[in-house]
Amino acid sequence: MHELSVATSIVKIVQQEVNKIKGKTVLELYLEIGKLSGVEMDSFYFVWPQCINGNVLAQTKLFVEEPIGRARCAECETEFHIEKTFDSCPNCNSPFKEIISGKELKIKKIIIK
Numbered sequence: 001m002h003e004l005s006v007a008t009s010i011v012k013i014v015q016q017e018v019n020k021i022k023g024k025t026v027l028e029l030y031l032e033i034g035k036l037s038g039v040e041m042d043s044f045y046f047v048w049p050q051c052i053n054g055n056v057l058a059q060t061k062l063f064v065e066e067p068i069g070r071a072r073c074a075e076c077e078t079e080f081h082i083e084k085t086f087d088s089c090p091n092c093n094s095p096f097k098e099i100i101s102g103k104e105l106k107i108k109k110i111i112i113k
């Protein structure tokens with residue numbers, strides 16, 4: 001499952017950060033997981049408790065921002081909302097566009113004690 005490997009690698013990265021500064025536990029974790037990142041949030045929240053069980057993240061308050069998909073058309077420069085990466089421009093129907101937001105998959109902030 002994709003979400004399990006995403007959650008596992010987040011835990012691994014956070015653990016490394018905690019080790020670096022010899023912290024004990026993580027109080028808060030801020031993630032950014034865009035609507036176009038391919039991560040299904042229901043599945044993510046389902047696997048998350050298994051991934052943090054017994055490690056530095058066990059007591060962590062998790063905050064997840066989910067930026068919506070935004071794109072700019074390469075033909076007419078219209079900015080529009082997209083649900084899927086292959087959505088076309090609503091103005092001229094062109095499939096060519098630059099994705100401005102929604103593909104984020106990153107750790108924004110870790111608060112370590």
Ligand SMILES: [Zn+2]
Pocket residue numbers: 073074075076077078089090091092093094
């Ligand atoms: Zn267009």
